Amino acid sequence: SQTIHQWPATLVQPVGSPLSLECTVEGTSNPNLYWYRQAAGRGLQLLFYSVGIGQISSEVPQNLSASRPQDRQFILSSKKLLLSDSGFYLCACVRDGYNEQFFGPGTRLTVL
Amino acid sequence: AQTVTQSQPEMSVQEAETVTLSCTYDTSESNYYLFWYKQPPSRQMILVIRQEAYKQQNATENRFSVNFQKAAKSFSLKISDSQLGDTAMYFCAFMKQLSSNTGKLIFGQGTTLQVKP
Numbered sequence: 001s002q003t004i005h006q007w008p009a010t011l012v013q014p015v016g017s018p019l020s021l022e023c024t025v026e027g028t029s030n031p032n033l034y035w036y037r038q039a040a041g042r043g044l045q046l047l048f049y050s051v052g053i054g055q056i057s058s059e060v061p062q063n064l065s066a067s068r069p070q071d072r073q074f075i076l077s078s079k080k081l082l083l084s085d086s087g088f089y090l091c092a093c094v095r096d097g098y099n100e101q102f103f104g105p106g107t108r109l110t111v112l
Numbered sequence: 113a114q115t116v117t118q119s120q121p122e123m124s125v126q127e128a129e130t131v132t133l134s135c136t137y138d139t140s141e142s143n144y145y146l147f148w149y150k151q152p153p154s155r156q157m158i159l160v161i162r163q164e165a166y167k168q169q170n171a172t173e174n175r176f177s178v179n180f181q182k183a184a185k186s187f188s189l190k191i192s193d194s195q196l197g198d199t200a201m202y203f204c205a206f207m208k209q210l211s212s213n214t215g216k217l218i219f220g221q222g223t224t225l226q227v228k229p
Contacts, residue, residue, distance in 0.1 A: 032215045043203060043221040044157075049214060057214075088155060094215040099145050099207060101217055103157035 002027040004104030006091050012110045019064075019078040021107050023091030026072070031093040033074040034101065035066055038088040050074060086111045114139045116206050118220035125194045126228050132179075133189045133223050135204030141165075143209040146180065147217070148189045152200040160202070163187065165209075194227045201225070 003026040013019060025031055032051050036044040046059045048066035056066050063082050067075045074091060091104040115138045125131035137146070148160040163171045163180050170178050175195075179188045191198055204220040 034216070038155075041222075041224075043219040044217075046216055046218075049216060051214060059216075090157060092157075092217075099209065099215065100147060100159055100162055101207075101215060102159070103149075106155050106157075108155075 002031070002093060002102055004091055004093060004102065006089075006104040006107050008107060009105065010108045012112060013081050014112055015083055016080045019076070019081050019085070019109070021076040021089055021109070023074040023076075023104060024072055025074075025093050028072070028093065030071060033068065034092040035074065035076050036090040036092065038090060038106075040087070044090065048076070081111045083111050085109065114141070114206050114208070114218050116204050116218050116220040118202075118204055118223050120223045121221070122224045122226070124226045124228055125191075127194055127196060129194055130190060130192045131194055131225065133191075133202050133204075133225065135187045135189070135220055137185050137187065137204070137206050139185070139206065139208075141208050145207040145209060146178075146187045147205040147207070148176070148178070148187075149203045149205060149219075150198075150200045151203065151222075152197075157203075161189065191225075196227050196229060199225060199227045 005024045007022045034049045035047045038044050050068040064078050089107045092101040117136045144165045146163045150158045150160045161173045161176050175192045177190045201222045201224050203222045205217045
C-alpha cells in the first residue's frame with residue numbers, strides 16, 4: 001500500500017523568504033501527484049498536479065511553483081512568500097488500481 | 113466546470129444517533145466518481161466512502177452509507193450509530209472519469225460535525 005511522507009510538518013517563515021515543501025511517496029510507481037492548499041476552516045484547493053517526471057500542471061495563478069524531479073518526489077516552492085500563502089498544504093496521490101486519492105499528513109505553513 | 117456544494121457548515125448529533133450530511137454537485141459529465149472524506153482534528157484526510165456514478169446501488173461502509181440521486185445531482189452521507197470519533201470535518205468531492213484520468217478532485221467547502229456524548 002502507498003505511504004506519503006511530507007516534510008516539514010510545521011513551518012513558520014517570514015514574508016519574502018523562500019519556501020520548499022517536499023512530498024515523497026512509497027509503495028507505488030508512476031503515481032499521479034497533487035498539491036492542495038487548505039485555508040483555516042475551509043475546503044481544499046488544488047494547486048498543482050503531475051502525471052509524470054517533469055510534468056506539472058498549474059490550476060491557479062499564484063506565487064507558488066511545483067516540480068517533480070523524481071518519479072515519487074513532488075516539491076512545492078516559492079521564491080518569496082506572501083502572507084496569503086499561509087495554510088495547510090496537502091500532498092496526495094492516486095491509489096494504485098483505484099480512482100481515489102490518498103493523502104499525506106500535511107504541512108502547516110505560517111507566514112509572518 | 114464542476115462545482116460541489118455543502119450547504120451545512122456545522123452540524124451536531126448525539127452519540128449513537130444518526131446524522132445525514134448533504135452534498136450537491138453540478139456537472140455535465142455522465143461518468144464520474146463521488147467521495148466523502150473525513151478530516152479529524154489531526155487534519156489527516158481519510159477516505160470514508162466512494163460512489164461510481166454508473167452504479168445505481170448506494171455505497172455502504174459499515175456505519176456509513178450514501179444516498180446517491182444522480183438525476184438530482186445529490187450525494188448525501190448518512191452516519192449511523194454516531195461515535196465520538198466521528199467528530200471531524202467532512203468533505204464531499206467529485207472526480208471526472210476520463211480516458212486519460214488526471215484524477216483531479218473538486219471539493220466542497222466542508223461540514224463540521226460534532227458528536228456529543
